[in-house]
Each structure stands twice: as C-alpha cells, then as structure tokens.
Amino acid sequence: MTSPKLTGLALLLVLSTVLLWGCAAEPPKTAPAPAATPAAPTGALPAEKTVTPAQAVAKPADGGDYTHQSLATGSPGMNAYVDSQPGQSNKLERSFAGAPPRIPHTVGGLAIAKTSNPCLSCHSTGIEASPGHVATKIPESHYTDLQTGEKRAEILGSRYNCLSCHVTQSTAQPILQGGN
Amino acid sequence: MAVSRREFLKLAGSSAVAAAGTALLLPGLTLGDAQAQDVTWDKAPCRFCGTGCGVLVGTSGGKITAIKGDPASPVNRGLLCVKGYNLLKIHTARDRLTVPLLRVGPKSTEGKATFRRISWDQALDLMASKVKAAQTSAGEASVAMFGSGQWTIWEGYAAVKLYKGGLRSHNIEPNARHCMASAVAAFMNTFGIDEPAGNYEDFEHADAFVLWGANMAEMHPMLWGRVVDRKLSSPGAKIINLTTISNRCSEMADEEIIFKPQSDLAIANGIARIILQRGAQNTEFIEKYAAIRSGKTNIGYGVQDKFAFDDEAKPATLEEYGKLVAEYTPERVQEISGVSPDALERLASVYSDPKIKVMSLWTMGVNQHTRGTWMNNLIYNLHLLTGKISEPGNSPLSLTGQPSACGTCREVGTFSHRLPADMVVANPEHRKITEEIWGLPPGTIPEKPGYHAVELFRAMDRGEIKFMWVQVSNPFQDFPNLTRYRKAATRDDCFVVVSDIYPTRSTELADLILPSATWVEKEGAFGNTERRTQFWRKMIDAPGEAKSDLWQTVELAKRLGHEKLFSYDKSKYPIPPGHPASDTSQTAGFYLEKALFEEYRRFGLGKAHDLAPFDVYHQNNGLIWPVVNGKETKWRFREGNDPYVKAGQGIRFYGNEKLDGKAVIWLRPYEPAAETPDSSYPMWLCTGRVLEHWHSGTMTRRIPDLLKAYPYATANLHPEDAKLYGISAGDRVRISSRRGSVEVYVEIGGRVTPQKGMVYVPWFDEDVMINFVTLDAFCPISKQTDFKKCAVKLEKV
Numbered sequence: 001m002t003s004p005k006l007t008g009l010a011l012l013l014v015l016s017t018v019l020l021w022g023c024a025a026e027p028p029k030t031a032p033a034p035a036a037t038p039a040a041p042t043g044a045l046p047a048e049k050t051v052t053p054a055q056a057v058a059k060p061a062d063g064g065d066y067t068h069q070s071l072a073t074g075s076p077g078m079n080a081y082v083d084s085q086p087g088q089s090n091k092l093e094r095s096f097a098g099a100p101p102r103i104p105h106t107v108g109g110l111a112i113a114k115t116s117n118p119c120l121s122c123h124s125t126g127i128e129a130s131p132g133h134v135a136t137k138i139p140e141s142h143y144t145d146l147q148t149g150e151k152r153a154e155i156l157g158s159r160y161n162c163l164s165c166h167v168t169q170s171t172a173q174p175i176l177q178g179g180n
Numbered sequence: 181m182a183v184s185r186r187e188f189l190k191l192a193g194s195s196a197v198a199a200a201g202t203a204l205l206l207p208g209l210t211l212g213d214a215q216a217q218d219v220t221w222d223k224a225p226c227r228f229c230g231t232g233c234g235v236l237v238g239t240s241g242g243k244i245t246a247i248k249g250d251p252a253s254p255v256n257r258g259l260l261c262v263k264g265y266n267l268l269k270i271h272t273a274r275d276r277l278t279v280p281l282l283r284v285g286p287k288s289t290e291g292k293a294t295f296r297r298i299s300w301d302q303a304l305d306l307m308a309s310k311v312k313a314a315q316t317s318a319g320e321a322s323v324a325m326f327g328s329g330q331w332t333i334w335e336g337y338a339a340v341k342l343y344k345g346g347l348r349s350h351n352i353e354p355n356a357r358h359c360m361a362s363a364v365a366a367f368m369n370t371f372g373i374d375e376p377a378g379n380y381e382d383f384e385h386a387d388a389f390v391l392w393g394a395n396m397a398e399m400h401p402m403l404w405g406r407v408v409d410r411k412l413s414s415p416g417a418k419i420i421n422l423t424t425i426s427n428r429c430s431e432m433a434d435e436e437i438i439f440k441p442q443s444d445l446a447i448a449n450g451i452a453r454i455i456l457q458r459g460a461q462n463t464e465f466i467e468k469y470a471a472i473r474s475g476k477t478n479i480g481y482g483v484q485d486k487f488a489f490d491d492e493a494k495p496a497t498l499e500e501y502g503k504l505v506a507e508y509t510p511e512r513v514q515e516i517s518g519v520s521p522d523a524l525e526r527l528a529s530v531y532s533d534p535k536i537k538v539m540s541l542w543t544m545g546v547n548q549h550t551r552g553t554w555m556n557n558l559i560y561n562l563h564l565l566t567g568k569i570s571e572p573g574n575s576p577l578s579l580t581g582q583p584s585a586c587g588t589c590r591e592v593g594t595f596s597h598r599l600p601a602d603m604v605v606a607n608p609e610h611r612k613i614t615e616e617i618w619g620l621p622p623g624t625i626p627e628k629p630g631y632h633a634v635e636l637f638r639a640m641d642r643g644e645i646k647f648m649w650v651q652v653s654n655p656f657q658d659f660p661n662l663t664r665y666r667k668a669a670t671r672d673d674c675f676v677v678v679s680d681i682y683p684t685r686s687t688e689l690a691d692l693i694l695p696s697a698t699w700v701e702k703e704g705a706f707g708n709t710e711r712r713t714q715f716w717r718k719m720i721d722a723p724g725e726a727k728s729d730l731w732q733t734v735e736l737a738k739r740l741g742h743e744k745l746f747s748y749d750k751s752k753y754p755i756p757p758g759h760p761a762s763d764t765s766q767t768a769g770f771y772l773e774k775a776l777f778e779e780y781r782r783f784g785l786g787k788a789h790d791l792a793p794f795d796v797y798h799q800n801n802g803l804i805w806p807v808v809n810g811k812e813t814k815w816r817f818r819e820g821n822d823p824y825v826k827a828g829q830g831i832r833f834y835g836n837e838k839l840d841g842k843a844v845i846w847l848r849p850y851e852p853a854a855e856t857p858d859s860s861y862p863m864w865l866c867t868g869r870v871l872e873h874w875h876s877g878t879m880t881r882r883i884p885d886l887l888k889a890y891p892y893a894t895a896n897l898h899p900e901d902a903k904l905y906g907i908s909a910g911d912r913v914r915i916s917s918r919r920g921s922v923e924v925y926v927e928i929g930g931r932v933t934p935q936k937g938m939v940y941v942p943w944f945d946e947d948v949m950i951n952f953v954t955l956d957a958f959c960p961i962s963k964q965t966d967f968k969k970c971a972v973k974l975e976k977v
Contacts, residue, residue: 066296072946076925077947078912158259165260
C-alpha cells in the first residue's frame with residue numbers, strides 16, 4: 001500500500017479550497033466565515049514530503065494533502081493456509097501478553113465434534129508429538145470455572161470449541177505495512 | 181473505580197491464583213507479566229458483537245497493554261473470542277485518522293481522493309453552514325444522519341436529540357435497520373414492547389436449542405460456548421442446526437437440517453401444523469395469554485423508490501389459524517424447503533413436547549429477510565402455541581449483531597420513526613412527552629416520520645438529501661445494491677461527512693472526514709441482546725485531534741444555535757474528583773454523559789423500560805432492564821419475576837394492554853423471495869460474516885493476528901456446483917447479478933459449505949465489495965434489507 005502523501009501548502013490555500021470545493025454546489029455566500037487561523041506561510045509550495053496524518057498533528061503548521069487509502073488494494077486475494085501437519089510445526093510466539101496461542105499447523109480434516117475433539121488428543125497432555133515438537137499443554141484455566149474457582153476433570157464446555165479463540169495461520173502478509 | 185492489579189487478582193479468585201502458582205493464572209497475563217508492569221485494570225463491554233462480553237482492560241503508560249475476559253461478567257464468565265482478545269489493537273493501526281480532512285478534488289465512485297487537513301473549527305463551521313444552507317434551500321428534512329448499533333447510548337441519544345428536537349429532521353437512521361429492524365417490528369406487533377423476555381441464563385436451563393439460520397459458532401462464539409457447555413454437561417440436551425449452509429455449528433449439533441432460502445416460513449408453519457395436529461398446543465396458555473391476528477398478504481419487496489406499506493391487524497380465530505397452517509403439510513413443506521417429513525417431525529417434537537425446554541436462536545438469517553417480520557412472528561407463534569416463553573430455558577432469543585443495537589438504536593430510538601422507550605414520532609402523545617423532557621415548545625418535533633435507511637439513501641440519490649453525516653458506520657461498503665448508493669454519495673449537491681477512526685470505503689467518498697475516538701478512548705455505555713446495560717470509563721486518550729462522536733455532535737449543535745439541548749445545571753453534574761473525564765465533559769465543564777443519561781432515563785421510568793441511576797452502572801457488570809427498586813428483571817412478563825406483572829395475573833404481556841395483556845399469534849404464509857435463481861442467474865447468493873472479522877473489517881483487518889487468520893473474502897461453493905461449473909478451489913470467478921459484479925477466489929471445503937445452488941461470500945473485504953451484487957429489497961413491515969438472497973451467476977475469469 002502506498003503511504004499517505006502530504007504536500008505542504010499554505011493555509012490560505014486551504015481556506016480557498018474550502019470555498020471552492022466544500023461549497024461547489026452553492027453560491028459562495030453560504031460559505032462559512034473563515035475560522036481564525038494561525039499565521040501561515042505563503043508563497044512557493046514547499047517540497048513534497050511524505051507524512052502520515054498523525055505526523056501532521058505533530059507539525060500542525062505544515063498543512064498539506066492526504067491521499068486517501070483504504071485497505072482496498074484493487075484485487076481480491078486468496079487464502080492460503082500453512083500446511084504443516086500437527087506435531088510437525090514450530091510454535092508461534094504470542095503476539096502480545098495474553099493473546100491466545102495461534103495454531104501453527106493445519107486443521108484441515110480435524111472437526112471439533114460433540115463426540116470427539118481432536119485438538120485434545122495432543123494438547124490435553126502436551127505430548128512430544130515428534131522430536132522437538134511438544135504440543136502446547138492446555139493450561140489450568142481451561143479446566144477452571146473462573147467465576148467460582150471450581151476445578152473440573154474435563155475442559156470447560158464453554159472452551160470446547162478451541163477455534164473460537166485459537167486461529168489458524170494463512171501465509172498472508174499484513175495489508176497495512178508498518179505494523180499495528 | 182479502577183481496579184489495581186492486586187485488587188484484580190483478588191477479584192479473579194484467590195483459589196485459582198493459589199492453585200496455579202506462577203503458571204498462567206487466567207487467559208490473560210502471567211503473574212510475571214502482571215508484576216512486570218504497573219497495570220491499571222478497569223472494565224468495559226467488548227466493542228464487537230451484540231453478545232456484550234465483559235472485558236478487563238489493562239492500561240499502563242497511557243496505552244492498553246492487556247486484555248482479558250472478565251471473570252465477574254455474567255455474560256462470558258472470563259472468556260473472550262479471538263476478536264475480543266485482539267481489542268488490544270483495534271485502535272492502534274498506523275493509518276489512524278487523527279485530524280479533520282477536507283476533500284480537495286472531485287468526488288469519484290472509484291474512491292481515489294485527496295484531502296487536506298483543516299482545523300476542527302473550520303470543519304464544524306463548514307458543517308454548520310452546510311446544514312443551514314440545506315435547510316434553507318431544501319427544507320428541514322434535507323439533513324440526515326446515519327449511525328449504528330456501535331454508537332454509545334449517549335452518542336445515539338445526543339444525535340436523536342439534535343436531529344429530532346433541534347434540526348426537526350427525522351432523517352436519522354442506524355445501520356441497525358439492516359440488522360434487527362425485523363426483530364423490533366415483531367417484538368412490537370407480538371408483545372407491544374421491544375426486546376426479549378428471557379436472558380442468557382436460559383442457556384443453562386434449556387434442553388433443546390434450535391438455530392434458525394444462525395451460525396453462532398462464528399458470529400456469537402461466547403454464547404455458542406454456553407450452548408456447547410450445556411450440550412456436553414447435560415445428557416439429552418439437543419442442538420438442531422436449521423440452516424441453509426453447513427457450518428461449524430453442524431459439527432456440534434445433533435441434527436443439521438438444510439433448507440432452501442426463504443423456506444423457513446413454510447417450515448415454521450409446518451411445525452405449527454404438527455403441534456396442532458398432535459393436540460400438543462397449550463390451550464390454557466393460548467386462551468388466557470394469546471390473541472390471534474391476520475395481516476396483509478402479497479406485501480411486496482420494496483425494490484422500487486417510495487415503496488409504502490402498512491400492515492393491518494385483523495382479529496382471527498384459532499380455527500382460522502389452524503386452517504392456514506394446515507396448508508403446510510410435511511409434503512408441501514418438503515417441496516418448498518427440501519426438508520424431509522421425518523426431520524420436520526423431529527423438529528416439531530422439540531416444540532410440542534411439554535417436557536422439553538426450548539430456546540430458539542436467530543439473527544441475520546431471520547432478520548435480513550424480505551419476510552423478516554413474519555419470520556420473527558412465526559417463531560414466536562411456536563413458543564406461544566406451546567406456552568414456552570418467559571421462564572428459564574423456554575426462550576425465543578433474538579440475538580443482536582452489534583454491541584448496542586439494543587441499548588442505543590432500539591432503546592434510545594435512533595430510527596426515523598422512533599423516539600426513546602419504544603415511542604414513535606407519529607403519536608402526538610409521544611411527541612408531547614419528548615418535547616416536555618427536552619424542554620422544547622409544543623409542536624417542535626415534526627409528526628411525519630423520516631425515511632428508513634434504504635429509502636433515505638435512495639432520497640440522497642434522488643437529490644432530496646443535501647447533508648449526510650455518517651458516524652460509526654460504513655454505508656458505502658455495507659449497503660446492498662452499492663452501485664446506486666455510492667453514486668448517490670458523489671452528488672455535488674449533497675455534502676457528505678463521515679466520522680471514523682480509519683480510512684474506509686465510506687470515508688473515501690466523503691467531502692469531510694472527521695477523526696473519531698473509539699471505545700475506551702471515551703466514556704461509554706452499550707446495551708446487549710439480553711437487555712443488559714453496561715458502562716465503561718475513559719481509559720486512554722484518543723490520538724491526535726480525534727474526538728468522540730458525542731463531542732462532535734454537541735459541537736455542531738452549538739454552531740447551529742442548539743446549545744440549549746446540551747446545557748444542564750453544572751452544579752448537579754460535577755465531574756467527580758479523579759474521574760477520567762471524556763473530551764465532551766472536559767469541554768462542557770461538567771459531567772455531560774451523566775446529565776444526558778439521567779435525562780434519557782426519564783423516558784423509561786415507570787414504563788417497563790426502567791434503567792438504574794447513572795452511577796450504579798459504573799459499579800457493576802451491567803444490569804438487565806427493567807431495573808426496579810435496584811433489582812434487575814431477568815425474565816419478563818411472568819408474575820414473581822417481573823415487577824410489572826401484578827399479583828394474580830400469572831403472565832401478562834403488558835406491552836399489549838389494548839389486547840388485554842395478550843401476545844399475538846400471527847397468521848403468516850410462505851411467500852417467495854424477491855429474486856429467485858433462473859436460467860440467466862442460476863444461483864443464490866448469501867452474504868454474511870466470519871468469526872475473525874467484524875462487519876466491514878475496518879478494525880479487524882488492521883489487526884495482524886485476525887488478518888492472518890482469515891485475510892480475504894472467498895466465494896464458498898458446494899463441491900457439486902464447482903464440478904457443474906468447472907470451477908476448482910483457488911480459481912478466480914466473477915459473481916454477477918442484475919446489479920453488479922465482483923471478482924473473488926473460490927474456496928471449497930472450508931469452514932462453511934453452502935447447499936447446492938448457493939454461493940456464500942462474506943462482506944468484510946474492501947477488495948470484494950459483494951454488495952455491488954446484492955439486492956436492495958426489504959421487509960415491507962420492518963424495512964430491513966435482505967442480504968441473504970438474490971440471484972447470481974458465476975464465471976471463471
């Protein structure tokens with residue numbers, strides 16, 4: 001995605017633009033009284049530079065243009081998911097403290113059904129599925145009623161659908177470069 | 181009160197902490213993480229769906245540094261879905277809008293636009309001049325506002341007050357019109373009062389759950405967790421997934437019943453027929469508590485401009501009702517729906533067996549339906565015929581999609597025809613009450629309702645609307661038949677203002693973009709599906725010059741001479757010492773949120789819409805209204821549970837006093853969809869959401885974990901259709917309707933598989949604007965749009 005572009009401009013120009021574009025369909029008399037504005041540079045346009053709206057705040061006197069960019073890239077994408085098998089993949093670091101661990105392997109063909117939950121077969125015990133690949137063990141919290149503190153032998157039913165919180169990984173890169 | 185880390189750990193249950201030692205305490209921070217930071221914890225409801233999960237928000241250094249499910253919340257009991265955990269990052273993407281931006285080029289539906297930074301004063305002065313000019317040249321109603329169920333209660337209230345009481349324009353609508361207007365219409369014409377009788381505790385009392393076209397596993401995951409918990413912990417508990425698409429709920433269900441689009445009307449009537457045929461109706465309940473009515477038929481689809489419709493309730497008898505449903509024999513139901521007579525019998529047994537407590541659950545499948553009000557009515561019919569309502573476990577529960585669809589849109593009444601507390605603008609008494617509370621001269625509020633959402637945007641396209649202000653919504657991605665409405669936005673004679681936190685497919689069409697504060701950057705309140713009102717405090721500052729929508733509305737009001745609407749006795753509403761005052765309160769110099777809420781409460785007091793005093797909600801995890809004498813009402817309409825039901829009345833649907841306190845069983849037939857597949861457009865298109873993304877994806881697609889989990893919208897097909905059309909997974913196809921087309925990649929065998937003859941495309945992706953394809957047909961009663969059914973063709977590209 002292209003970075004928002006900001007071209008420095010005199011605030012006088014900003015105001016004239018308010019009049020020209022903002023009120024294009026109406027006679028100029030309906031335009032707002034210009035608000036008091038800080039002294040602004042006039043004359044030649046400063047050289048083009050690239051800043052984000054957030055940076056514009058840091059330099060309020062600069063003014064300038066902002067090229068609108070939504071998340072649209074102009075082309076649809078196809079979801080491609082990692083195909084490593086359970087027991088063969090490396091753990092992913094949590095994105096932030098408290099983030100539910102993401103699933104580093106494929107879940108294709110693994111249906112969480114009322115009679116059986118295939119996730120539990122490895123993750124309830126945290127077995128070493130293959131050399132160096134230890135399944136993340138489901139923590140105490142998942143067997144604990146958080147309201148009463150009561151411990152249960154089975155994972156809480158409300159946590160049974162693992163995929164509500166733990167999500168699979170596509171190979172897609174963030175649309176918005178530069179991170180969140 | 182902010183909760184310190186130590187207090188929080190104490191709150192969270194010392195036994196759990198002790199048992200866990202230094203390991204993971206809760207689905208949030210480790211003890212080490214928590215100790216490493218000076219984290220301040222406070223509570224808030226989640227920003228996303230209508231479930232209303234309680235969230236604990238940890239802040240340090242002016243930033244949100246931790247999120248966890250609130251164990252004290254009766255809604256989610258300490259858990260969150262993946263979107264909830266990622267609340268941490270909804271507001272931090274680097275392209276956050278932080279300054280007012282004014283368009284500097286011509287408008288184009290292509291969305292390429294350049295804007296120039298202006299000051300708030302310039303932005304607000306410009307808006308005021310546009311409003312004045314519009315009202316002078318084109319009348320008071322030429323100014324409009326479009327919001328959503330993501331408005332906080334006071335934001336929606338302030339918007340309604342400014343528009344209806346100040347500007348005298350009823351052209352204010354929420355996107356909730358697309359979301360649950362059918363639910364509201366049916367609550368009103370069945371019970372005479374909005375919102376469900378039961379609450380989430382019903383999940384732990386029910387023996388059977390019938391999903392009427394609701395993929396709860398993805399759309400209401402924490403409520404689905406409670407369904408699953410009940411299923412696994414209670415032998416014999418049964419889930420029936422009645423759906424047009426095979427989905428994750430099917431994996432947990434005892435039975436998946438696939439039905440053809442629109443045929444739910446026939447199925448519900450077919451169930452009613454079986455109940456009556458078995459003599460399984462609760463005759464005593466029906467005689468004492470139900471009235472029977474018929475309405476108009478062949479009611480149309482609203483596809484043409486200025487479509488008008490008013491239903492007409494005519495008294496009917498049980499015999500007449502029986503005669504109508506008798507037409508829905510299992511054979512006929514099968515012909516219409518594809519559901520086998522055996523499956524229909526099993527489904528009917530869940531309702532007809534008096535020993536089975538049943539919850540019916542539905543959302544967009546039923547509501548986004550050109551017979552959405554009817555379909556809501558038909559589900560209530562099943563509960564009223566059998567008396568399975570208003571008691572723990574027997575609960576028709578209309579789920580909501582947005583965090584304050586109930587609290588703001590419905591209760592405050594941010595619709596073109598409504599006022600607070602279920603009142604309507606067409607009723608002179610209701611206008612009078614409103615004018616009195618707002619301190620307005622009699623006759624201020626116009627009697628003619630404004631346009632409902634679709635008609636409002638059609639009016640914009642016709643040139644009738646000169647000023648449109650969008651808050652907390654993304655209509656130019658979300659509206660059906662988008663081509664027309666995006667074109668409307670580019671009219672030179674309509675000034676479009678969009679307030680948002682990120683650049684979207686709507687801000688790109690705006691004349692003026694206003695940067696908004698979101699969620700815990702301001703003080704707020706939401707009302708969820710189960711009538712629970714929840715508050716939160718401001719916890720962090722909004723970036724740059726971003727301001728809350730409430731601040732924006734109040735500031736515009738001041739410039740339009742309506743400052744009085746937001747002037748209160750400052751001494752009565754001081755900002756408490758140490759209170760993290762919002763931008764609005766800071767500017768006002770008093771606690772404006774509290775003043776607004778205390779005024780708003782007056783509408784509902786004594787009218788079965790009672791809310792607790794403002795301060796109460798900051799001390800708890802929300803209360804279910806009506807709150808009478810400090811006590812919430814979990815199950816309405818039943819003596820002993822609901823203070824509005826008098827001793828000896830048993831059950832009283834007191835919203836319908838004109839019907840002697842009876843709820844209405846409606847005669848509603850099957851009628852076909854607005855557009856059905858034919859030889860040119862041979863497939864159904866159904867649109868919807870996915871677990872990881874919220875609505876149009878503007879927040880969730882900026883969060884790396886959520887984007888990576890489900891980056892793009894795909895077209896999901898049945899394998900046999902793929903074969904039929906020579907399409908393979910990963911192929912790019914063009915999906916076209918009579919209105920427009922999109923290109924999208926095909927997925928087969930993903931988490932959803934539509935029935936044969938249907939393609940499913942979610943609408944969160946800004947590159948797959950599926951609403952170019954959808955049809956702007958709506959339910960003539962509720963005016964809610966049907967995003968679930970139109971006819972399309974597929975071509976490989």
